[in-house]
Amino acid sequence: MKRPAQRRPLWWNTQLPQLLRPRVLWGLQVLPLAGLGLSFVPWFVWVLPWAEQGFPASAGVSTELLLFLLAFLALMVGGLLAGMWAGWQLNAAVCRFLRGWPAEQVRQVFRESQLPPHWLKAGVASGDAHAESLREARRQLDEGMVRYVLKVGVLRWGLLMFLGMGLIGPWLRDGQLSVRAVAVQALIWTLAGIGFGLTLWSTERARLRDQHKA
Incomplete structure (x- = not known):
């Protein structure tokens, strides 16, 4: 049984x-952002000042510094995802308790990506954001791994993080x-973007395989 x-x-x-009207989209983005x-x-208040004392620029590149950077990137990405996830949970709570949505509607919208019709842009026929994401994922994966990693990992996520964290x-x-x-930050976020893109590539491929088997 599947x-x-x-x-x-x-x-x-x-x-x-x-899919979403701009007003709805921006309203949903406030808490996640x-x-x-x-x-x-925590990074700017505690971690970075501590790192600057423990790894001064004059000390050069060491194995300990590289290990610290890898751990730093991994923990920071986890923190970013956790912060965004928490914001979306608050969105769901607002709809449930302040706007009076039934629990089933909250589940369908926030856990299954079934969008309410009044949220959709004019001309959008389907509110099934999950199905739309599958179609887009297939299109992006068909372009090849290198193009996907460069576009999604480096140019989107890596560039954004470089601007925010590096500049x-x-x-x-x-x-x-x-x-x-600036050069060091550019290198760090390029490598981080490649890693992020490869992770998403693997995740999307696995997700599409599961959808095909289901």
Whole structure:
């Protein structure tokens, strides 16, 4: 007996900008973006100052520094995802307890990506964001692994993180940027973007295989 295919929750769905009205989309993004922003606080307040003392620039590159960077990136990505996830849980709670949605409707929307008709853009025929995400995932995977990793991992996620963590954050903290620091940050977030893209590539391929078997 085939098990039912697992549907993608709303917080992990990449097709919302193509389906939702701008006002609805931005309303849903407020709390997740707040959670994402708050996830940076521990890094800037505690971790980065400690790292600058423990690994001064004059010390050069060492094995300990590389291991620290790998652990730093892994924990930071986990924190970002946790912050966004928490924001989406708050969205669900707002709809359930403040807007009076039935529990089943909250489950369908936030856990199964079944969008209410009044959330959709004009001309969008289906509110099944899960099905839309599958179609888009197939299209992106058909372009090949290298193109997928570069576009999704490096140019989307890696570039965004480079701007936020590598440029804006240090500039706000120190008031200046050095060429060396920018180059190091560019290398870090390029490698992190490649890793992120490869992870998503593997995840999407596995998800599509499960959907095909279901």
